[in-house]
Amino acid sequence: MTDLRHYQTPLRQTPFHPRTSAANRLHAWAPWAGYATVQTYDDLAMEHSAIRNAATLYDLCPMIKYRIEGTDAAACLNRLTVRDADRLAVGGVHYTVWCDDAGHLIDDGTLFRLAPDRYRLCCQERHLPWLLDSAFGFDVRITDETGEIAALALQGPTSAVVLRAAGFDIDTLKPFRMAEFPFAGGHLTISRTGFTGDLGYELWTTPDLALPLWDSLTDAGALYGLRPVGSEALNIARLEAGFIIAGQDFTPAPHCLREDRLRSPLEMGLGWLIDWDKGQFTGRRALLRQRERGPHWAFVGLEIEGNVAAEGAILYHNRKTEIGVITGACWSPTLKTSIALAQVKARHAKGGNLWAEIYALRELHYARMMMPARVVARPFFNPTRKRQTPPGKL
Missing domain, CATH: 3.30.70.1400 (Aminomethyltransferase beta-barrel domains)
Structure with a gap:
């Protein structure tokens, strides 16, 4: 029978909701793919610090x-x-x-x-x-x-130690590989993957084992700084890693209303993914033509002078010619600098005399700032520990 009061709870709850809601001291929720997901549990700075210095749990179920x-x-x-x-x-x-x-x-x-x-x-x-x-x-x-799947990201330099303490032997698990383990009468798949650009894992099981998995990891991680983190801390980490997000760094083609907003893999710096020799795939002919003539746009990493996040800023060449837009930006606590991802006209992909037009809120008034921007390689943050096998032991 249809629930006639469904409007009272328009967002679904993930299998981890009893634990994430109890930890969400700020009651900071946001929708993600029809689910309620935590933005920040209690302290954004501490959550990001845990990603880079300890271990963190992030609810991946809405993915x-x-x-x-x-x-x-x-x-x-x-x-x-x-x-x-x-x-x-x-x-x-x-x-x-x-x-x-x-x-x-x-x-x-x-x-x-x-x-x-x-x-x-x-x-x-x-x-x-x-x-x-x-x-x-x-x-x-x-x-x-x-x-049908309860998914959890366990990320940070002590994440491997937490898994060992929880009874999972992951020492031989290499980046971009996965392994299956028995857990609580069922099974758990652990992949060495993640969205932080750091040592980390993603865990996949059935919804009925979600809470036992959360509790097992929190017990094992009590001595290693384990804490839950929300999407705002994860966003800072993914920017430091130079990772892109659909809907933020590019608009998915089915959603584009304006022709000039469409982007190709070549224009988003993803040409290295394309296997040109495997045979026909959707879009191959169009991408071959674009490769021959050269893409119109490029996607770059930037360092920007000052300490104000430049998200949404317009980019100029020589302070006067508009040449692109910043799609994601933050002040990086790890690098102690302002970083950004940006779409720019391809001829400006190597940088030179670039300026970001930033509007900073100063006590109810916006201050306009033109700050120098420098093209730099991505990822901004690239620790060796994320590739070491076995991961380092504390």
């Missing part, structure tokens, strides 16, 4: 997850995405993107190969109609399994 399985699963994904899904080993993970026929970005995400004929695609936006249309003619089944 969209699709199961793609069948004898043609690899062939279907090769037609859909720009990377070669057939070359991804079982137990492996890779980052990928997919486009429309015109080569414009639809979304990015991570692809997990769970078995020879079964994959999981995780992403920001919902794409089931697109995926089903793209699967026409392939022997493949595509299922939205978002609600």
Whole structure:
């Protein structure tokens, strides 16, 4: 029977909600893919500090997850995405993107190969109609399994120690690989992946084991600075890592109302992902043409003078010619500098005489500042510990 009072709780609660709501001292909630998710639990600075100096838990349940399985699963994904899904080993993970026929970005995400004929695609936006249309003619089944999985990110330099203390032997687990472990009468999959650019893991289980998993990790992490973090701290960490987000750093093609807002993988600095030799994939011909003539836009990392976050700032060349926009920015507590990600005209991708027009709120009035900006390599923060196998022991 339909719940006639559903309007009172318009957002779904994740399997971890009893724990995240109890810890959310600020009651700072925001919607993510139809779920209520925490923005900041109690102290943003301390949450970010834990990502870089201890260990953190982040509720990943709202992230969209699709199961793609069948004898043609690899062939279907090769037609859909720009990377070669057939070359991804079982137990492996890779980052990928997919486009429309015109080569414009639809979304990015991570692809997990769970078995020879079964994959999981995780992403920001919902794409089931697109995926089903793209699967026409392939022997493949595509299922939205978002609600069937409880997912948790365990990130930070002590994350491996926490997992060891919880009884999981992850010493041989390499970056972008996953392994399965027994847990509480069920199973737990641990992948060495994450969105912080640091040592970290993502944990995948069934909703009925969500609370036992949370409690097991918090008990094991009590001596190692483990704390839950919200999306605001994660956003600072992902900016330091130079990672992009659909809907913030680029507008997904199906959402674009203005033709000049469409972007391709080449224009977003993602050309290195494209496997040109694997055969036809959606958008390949358009991307080949763009590669030949050169992209109109580029995506760059910036360091900006001053200590005011430059999010949304317009970029100028020589203080007068508009050449781009900053899509994400923050004052980096780790690097002690103002950093940003930006879309710029391709001819300005190497920088030189760039200025950011920043409006800073000063006691109810905005102060306009023109601050010098310098193009720098991404990632801004790239610690060796995220690649070490086995991870360092404290």
